[in-house]
Amino acid sequence: MYISVCAHKVWSQQTDHRPRAHLVCHSTADRVPAPTHKSRSAGRDEDEGFRAPRVRVQARQSFQRRSEEASPHTHREMPGERLTVRGPSEVGRFHGAAPPTRVELEIQKNVEKKQEEGRCRRWLRKMCPCCCKGQNSTSRDVTDEVKIVKPSTPELTPATVPTKPTLENDEATELEVFTLSVCSVDLLNSITGQNRVEHHTDLYHGDELIIRRGQTFQIELELNRPFEDGSDKLHLDLKTGPLPMVSKSTHVIVPLVEDLEDECWEAKIVERNGNKIKLSVNSPASAVIGLYSLSVVIGSEKGETSNTYDFDNNIVMLFNPWCEEDTVFLDDEEERKEYVLNDTGRIYYGTEKQIGARTWNFGQFHEGILDACLVISAMINAQDDFGVLIGNWSGDYSNGVSPTAWSSSVEILRKYHSSEGTPVAYGQCWVFSGVTTTVLRCLGIPARSVTNFQSAHDTDVSLTTDVYFDEDMEPIDYLNKDSVWNFHVWNDCWMARPDLPPGYGGWQAVDSTPQETSQGTFRCGPSSLNAIRSGQVYLKHDTPFVFAEVNSDKIYWQKKSDGTFQQFYIEKKAVGHCISTKAVGSDERADITHHYKHQEGSEEERIAVETASRYGSKPDVYAKAKAEDVSVEVNMVGEGPSMGDDAKLSIVLKNLSSQPRQTTLHSQVAVMYYTGVLKATIKKEELPVELLPNEEKTIEWVLLYQEYQNQLVDQAALMLTLCGKVSETQQVLANQTTFRLRTPDISITPLGEAVVGKEMGAKIVFTNPLPRTLKDVVFRVEGLGLQKGHEVVVGEVAGHATVSLTEHFIPTQPGPRKLVACLDCKELTQVHGVADIVVLEQ
Incomplete structure (x- = not known):
């Protein structure tokens, strides 16, 4: 027979956090089923989502009793032998009644006579005094002394003092001294302590133990007596997520060992001080990231006892870019300081010729941000999953905050977390990117905000940016769905890619701005920069879309009289300029265009473009090439025009032939959202041009303040479109230039x-x-x-x-x-x- 003492949680609709204790007797042949209410069984915790203090105690002991009246010839049974006891239907349950909610043992005293105890009974009494104290020698069944009592209302106990079963007389003290128990757990989570400093988490605010996987950490246990290596057994239980499972590594059993090994959960005693022991706990580099609850399980030498002590102590596990075995390992210390530990940065905007920069407070270590990031780590935009931010490009922000007004992720994440998941209004690409950088760095993933100037938005997976004109060279608006944004901001994050062939790890592009859906969801990436650079767009995830953003050709089409379209010009350097991020260790701008594409116009770059196009919806777009002898481009002086002044640009035409050329340039300027969507055309002109052989001519173009003052939208962006036809050769000239009106600094x-x-x-x-x-x-x-x-x-x-x-x-x-x-x-x-x-x- 064994006796099981189980403390179960019973959760009412009001979520009563008090543990309810149940003491039942079981036969070795028939265990009593668990009560019908929710309980914490040894096999599976059915209420894993709660974090209230809990106690589980299971004590098992085989008892041997000799007959007090046996004859001298009767075989004396030693303590290790098993006796036959009452049938299973009569043990721990009574006919016609449900399992008791609480049972107390009441040992009957022998008032008739007192016999001298032999050595076996003294040993048995020492092992379990509550069950083997001086019973009547004529009875060999302890269940005769079981009495059912009505349950009393349990009292709340502090999280650090586990509930113990109530025993009568002075025998509780003897049992407590013999049975090892845990009085408290110290996670050694001081911000200036060894754990936080060695794990590079001393910058985080909060009382939790914040550690990084793949690295040892220390905790201290206070016991009721010194720990004995020979007889005492101990292990830790760590659980994370709503339904922890050992098979999913969300329920972790940490054994106590003599020597720690890499790549597995283990614990080792490294220091003893009276009733206190200090454990060094090792976590593998593949450990699940998240918030863990901690339990301490204590057993005996033969595994006959199983006492579980749950404490209100949480452990936060993060990625570890300092650990070589972690998939986010980054081997440059200066880059780790920049891309993991730096809580401020720079985000770039504007146009390639007028690059602006703004400081952004990522604030990943700020109070409350880690909690928010653990909750929303799977969602940044709110287009389809009630994420953090609502995107708004309409220009009307009356029900929220204008995207240009934000300068920090802290206020956004706090507002989202405090409102219990209500998306914050409003965001655009740089806001989405800033918040994403905060979340990734907070969780331990190296990350940076990246700005791509002249960023294409390919809507038909052609891997080209297509512009359509009618027979009169007027743009066909309903066909011009592709667009080129003045700039677009996304993120790079550093990680290995074991799901891809070797060589495609490192920086990965991820875009949290809701533009196009990927497999039905607004998401983009991670896409390997090495795959983007080489045109390997068949490698996941969303590589074709990112490739088109940075390296697609801009192809101009003209409608013919039969209704079909003819390709008349390819602009090979139209998109993907000055791809920028903050430099490591300074506030300077770092140009990382070479990470995304080969040198513009080089043989490697053209091979990458043509390789990618074969996987697009127009695989034969590069079948024909056309000679050119007249070129047109647009330049600006210095940093470009300023808000409140007249906007001045220079149009440069070059005749590369030995013959004169004539053309008429049609120019129109339109107010544009930074996403490339045109609002309205505000000025049109025709510019007749005559070029001598090998002549270069510059035409000054001016847009007056009075012409644009009431027309501007966010970012004060404009697009100048030029097109024309060379009279002698019928060559078509085309150029589109975007610029913005610069605003003053504070x-x-x-x-x-x-x-x-x-x-x-x-x-x-x-x-x-x-x-x-x-x-x-x-x-x-x-x-x-x-x-x-x-x-x-x-x-x-x-x-x-x-x-x-x-x-x-x-x-x-x-x-x-x-x-x-x-x-x-x-x-x-x-x-x-x-x-x-x-x-x-x-």
């Missing part, structure tokens, strides 16, 4: 000494570049380690007027910090500034 000047705990200030100055009044002007100011993000409402700012603000704050963290400010109003967008502040220790 000036931020620190005031006073920057010291932790000491108040300082910053002066913020902005000058309105327009001759008109700005209305509903709002400044957003934030600095990680300096002050929390907040709004400053200014109201109206007159034309060409200057507004000054003074911010006062107390730095909370030492080291290099950035104070960021941005301006939000209907008339101006993408107005921002940053100040670098080095904060000293107090």
Whole structure:
């Protein structure tokens, strides 16, 4: 016979967190079925989603009793022998009744006579005093002494003090001393402690033990007595997810061993101090990422006891780019500091000739961000899965925040998490990318925000950007579905790709902006940059789409009289320019175009384009080539035109032949969303041109402020389209150039000494570049380690007027910090500034 003491959780609709204890007796031949309510059994936890303190105790012991009245010739049974006991139907259950919710043992005292105990009974009494104390010698069945009592309401116990079964008399003390139990668990999770420092998680806010997989960590157990190696057994249980399973590695059993080995869950005692032991726990580099609950399971030498102690202690497991066996291992320390540990960065926007930069606070270590990232790690956009952000390119942001007003992921993620999963309004590509960088870096995946200028959006998987004209060389709007965005921002993340052939690991492109669906879901990537560069678009995931964004040719088609279309020009350098990210260790821009494509126009680049096109919807598009002797291009002076001034560009035509050439250039300029969608044409012109042999001619083109002042949309982007036909050769000329009107920066000047705990200030100055009044002007100011993000409402700012603000704050963290400010109003967008502040220790 064995006795099982089980404490089960019973969850009411109000989620009562109190453990309910049940003590039942079982025969070795027939176990009593578990109660009908939810319980935590030894085989499977049926209520895995809850994290309340829990206690499970199962004690099993074979008992041997000799007859007090046996004759001298009777065989004396030793403690290891088994006796026959009452039938299974009578043990632990009574006919016609459900299993008891609580049973207490009441040992009857022998008041008639007291016999002297032999050595076997003394040994048995020592092993289990609650069941073998001086029973009547005429009875050999302990179930005669079982009495059912009504259950009493259990009291809540602290998470660090497991519930124990109640025993009568002074024998509870003897049993507690003999049976090993866990009093408390210390996860050694101090921010400045060994675990957090060695795992590079000391920058995270929060009380959890935050560790990285593939690396040992230490915990300390306080027991009720010293741990004995020979007889005591101990292992750890770690569980993550809503339904932990050993087969899925979401339920992990960590054994206690003498020597730790790589690539497996193990624990080793590394220090003893009285009743305390310190364990060094090893996790494999393939461990599941997430939030784990911890249980300690204690057993005896023969496995006859199984006591489980659950504590309200959580462990957060992250990816480990410092571990060579981890799939996200990055072997450059400076790159790890930049792509994992840097909590600020730069995101680029504008056009290839007018590249703008704005500072973005990723804030992956900020308080509450890790919790949010663990919840939303599978969703960034809200187009189809109620993710973090709602995309909005309409220009109407009245029910939310304008995408250009954001400068930090912290406010977005906090707002999403605090609203229990309500998507935040609104975002566009740079906001999606900034939040994605935060999530990836927070989880331990090296990541960077990447901007592609002249970014194509291929809608028909032709791997080309197609532009259609009618017989009169007018654009056919309903056919021109492909577009070229002034810029588009996505992310690169670093990881191995064991699902692909060797050589395609490393940087992978992922795009969280909802543009096109992939297998029915708004998602894109991961796509290997090596596959994109070589045109291997058949390698997953979504490589054709990313290839077209960075290296598709722009093909111009003209409608013929029979209704078919004829290809009349291929622009081979139209897309994928100045692909940019923040440089490692500085705020400079790093051009990583060579990561995505070979040198433009090189033989390797053309081979990649033609290789990719064979897998597109127009595989024979490069069947014919056409000679050219007249070229046209558009240039701008310096950083280009500014908001409030006339926009001036230069059109350059070159005659490469030894004969004169004549043409008429048709020009039109349209207001454009940065996504490449045209809003309206605001000016058209015809420019007759005569070129002498081998002549180069420059034509100055001007767009007056009065012509565009009431027409602009977000980003202040414009597109100039030129087309014409050479009279002598019938060669068609075509060119499309996008540009933006630059906005002024906000000036931020620190005031006073920057010291932790000491108040300082910053002066913020902005000058309105327009001759008109700005209305509903709002400044957003934030600095990680300096002050929390907040709004400053200014109201109206007159034309060409200057507004000054003074911010006062107390730095909370030492080291290099950035104070960021941005301006939000209907008339101006993408107005921002940053100040670098080095904060000293107090």
